[in-house]
Amino acid sequence: MSAWYYAKDGQQHGPVSTDEIVRLFGTGSISPGDLVWREGMVDWKPAGEVPELAPAHPAHEETPASLTPAAAVSGSAPDAFNPYRPPTASWNEPQSTLPEAGEIVPGSQPLDIGFCISRAWDLTKRHFGMLIAVGLIYGALSAGFGVLTELPIILQEAGTSDHQIYTPSAAMKGYIFVANCVSHIFDIFLGLGLTRIGLNLVSEKPAEIGMLFGEGRKLVTGVLAAILYYSMVALGLILLIFPGIYLALRFGQYQAAIVDKDLGVMDSLKYSARITQGNLLSLFGLAIVSMLIVLAGVLALLVGLFAALPIVYLASYVSYRWLQYGRASIPGHR
Structure with a gap:
């Protein structure tokens, strides 16, 4: 059913x-x-x-007593003509492909960019120490892992004389390809952990640095979804740029969906496409504002990045919650 x-x-x-x-x-x-x-x-x-919803007895007509809810519960009405018959007990639709009950109709409440930024700023002030610690650990691990994978290449280049142009061998080219793949996979692993921390913070749930390493179970899904997502976006950018921007905005919530709802590869992309309906311009506006915030942080002698990056980071998850629950995502609003 x-x-x-x-x-x-x-x-x-x-x-x-x-x-x-x-x-x-x-x-x-x-x-x-x-x-x-x-x-x-x-x-x-x-x-x-919707033709399927034409009831056996239209609402404007008087409902016979035999088809009242009470009669249906008692089982006295024939099921074939009983619009009050309860759902079949054997129905078991997988929930991973559909929105959860309680979520707003996609696009029914336009994304509030100002709220996303102000909410992210408030969270940044409250959790500044933890956010800086997480950012430093993430940056150090990502950069350190990248150096380790590039180390053999660095050593070979260092051993080349000044009069020679370094040309990697076929074996080294293979190593470079594998090393880059491993480095990207490691970044996705850390990215899933960052997503968990961000979602917990904007949802007023406990968050700790150890969560950075707690989403390994979803790594395969995250890697496959990332490959599909970036392939679509790259193809769109190659075509006429605008299709790439559209795809990036429409499917960009896939990683949050994987972490938040434990969805599969295709389901996470479908879920992102669903909740972003009617809000693509607002999401584009948020992306522009986020870039301006980062630029301001760079211009502030780079010190401003310690505030700008956490704000942009958290604003993305505030927007994700808004796309799901609208104004109900505002603390204290029901």
């Missing part, structure tokens, strides 16, 4: 079975203008435009 989601008053509800959503539509709990979605549909549609 299909899993359905529906939107009421800016909030998303579900999943429910086809029988249940037909019941809700038939009783008026879902009006013809309310948006609904199930897997396989390209986008959300008004319930009144």
Whole structure:
């Protein structure tokens, strides 16, 4: 059976079975203008435009007593014509491919760039010491690992006389390729840990430096998703630049989805594409503001980067939570 989601008053509800959503539509709990979605549909549609939701007994007609909710519970009504029949117990739609209940309808609440930056600034002030420690450890490990993988090349180049041009052998070229791959994989490993820390901080959950190394279980998924993501973006940039920017914004939340929801490769990309609907311009605006903040940090004799980088880092996860929950992601707002 299909899993359905529906939107009421800016909030998303579900999943429910086809029988249940037909019941809700038939009783008026879902009006013809309310948006609904199930897997396989390209986008959300008004319930009144979805043929599958035409109830056996339209809401404007009087419902026979035999088909009231009480009758359905008692089992006296024939299931074939009973819009109140509960969802089939055997239905078990995988949750990894669909939004969680409680998330807003994608695009229903435009991303607030100002809130993302101000919230990130507030979190930076509160967790400044930890953020600097995490940043220094991340930078040292990433740079150190890169040097180790390049060390044989450095030594060979150093052994070349001043009158010779260093030309790597076939074996060394193979080593360079493998070393670069390993270095990138290590960066993804650390990136997953950084994502966990960032998500926990913006969600007011405990965060500690050790989390930087705690997402190894998701490394294979992260690597495969990164390969697919950057391949799409690179191809888009080669074509006409703008397709690459579009793809980067639309699918850029994939790593947060992997860490936050433990989604697979394709599911994380699909989830990113879903929650970014209607907010691509806002995400582009946030990216521009973030670059300006980093530039300001560079101009401030580089010292400003100690504030700029944590703000930009946290703002990306504040925006992710906003795309999921809208204003409900604001502390104290429900």
